Amino acid sequence: MPHKFNAARRDKIPKQKHRVTSWPEYNEGLRQRGDLTVWISEDALSLWSAPRRTTRGGQPHYSDLAIEMCLTLGLVFKQPLRQTQGLMRSIARLLGVAITVPDFSTLSRRGNGLTLRPKPKSRCDKPVQLVVDSTGLKIFGEGDWLEEKHKARRKRRSWRKLHLGLDLVSGEIVCSDLTKDDVGDPTALPDLLDQVAGPVSHFLAGGAYDGDPTSDLLAARFGSLIEVTIPPPKKAILSPDAAKEPTARDDHIAEIAAHGRMAWQKATGYNQRSRGETLMGRWKAVIGPKLKARNFKNQKTEAKIGVWVLNRMTGLGRPSFERTA
Structure with a gap:
């Protein structure tokens, strides 16, 4: 990182x-x-x-x-x-x-x-600057006590994946979803975007969302002018048409190659994605790391x-x- x-x-x-x-x-x-x-x-x-x-x-x-x-x-x-x-x-x-x-x-x-x-309408009339992240929540199941007391082999631990979308402008959670652990982050993204009411000017997410499906989905939902900040992997290469029609991902790859990843992170505002990680820590501190329902x-x-x-x-x-x- x-x-x-x-x-x-x-x-x-x-x-x-x-x-x-x-x-x-x-x-x-x-x-x-x-x-x-x-x-x-x-x-x-x-x-x-x-x-x-x-x-x-x-x-x-x-x-x-x-x-x-x-x-x-x-x-x-x-x-x-x-x-x-x-x-x-x-x-x-x-x-x-x-x-x-x-x-x-x-x-x-x-x-x-x-x-x-229905959640009340946000008091902020500015476009949403959306940060999306996910975390795992534990659910009820057989744990260490079964293994220690009865010498029985514990089943694979089950958990749920919580997806949250934070608006950097208002500080509110504007979209959320709870999925099973086999659902990937890009797969859950369409349902999250359906919950966002209003325009989105900036989208920040981790490297798990990197790829054309995410970029095409955001452009179709919020227009081609949306600013997408997703870090490309270390060995990412330019697209075949990068010389004539570079994409936003090509610009990110070129800037990282020219100035380094730390400079790119500061120039694009990717540091703000840490607020999504802070939101996950806040959830586990206030709400808890486990789900009580069965x-x-x-x-x-x-x-x-x-x-x-x-x-x-x-x-x-x-x-x-x-x-x-």
Whole structure:
């Protein structure tokens, strides 16, 4: 990786220093992240019961909003479904509201393919600068205890792949998807781009997305003027028509050959892709490195709620930095 080229003398390179310029607002936003009134409002309680259905079949007791609220609280406070039910009952009792709380089996059943509320429209009217990255999340399975206790051979560890798209301008997650571990990053990209509302001016991603299929897909979706920054591999070669009609990838290869990969990284703004990696670390610190749900549809619902939670926290306040050294 380019940022490791100077690893041998990394200790001699002075570290950049920054200062937060919006500390009062950001500090208050951090406090509000722990405020229960952020998660439960009067509007949510008024929509707790499901509307009467007009077709044949059983009448649901709880609306999708009620199920989503309970699952959100369970995700934020890292509670299993039974403990989530108890948490919601205690909150309803403290608020003095006469509502019934769905039991853990209802939460599990309704969470299977739950339709979440549409995300609010972004307050930023600038084109999206999209950074796409993926990470692995552990799921429930037989682990070290089986091997140690019963001397049984452990099955291959299973995991899911979480794909996230971050807008560098607004700081929000604008697209997400949870796939099985055999789905490659370029394969999941079309479904991610379908979720992006509005124009995209810049696309940054890792070397796994390198190739004509990704470039053609981005040009077809957002126009030929989109700026695509994907690092070509070390042994990449120019296209046959590079002398007459060079592509963006050819320009990247030529600039790396002329000035080096570190200079290319700085000139193209590829350093901003680290914010995508920071987002993955933030997910695993706030949401967690594992998925609690057992089946795939519930896991997809859990991942969607995690995206909503992180965006909600981002909306409460973001720090503004300025470099001091």
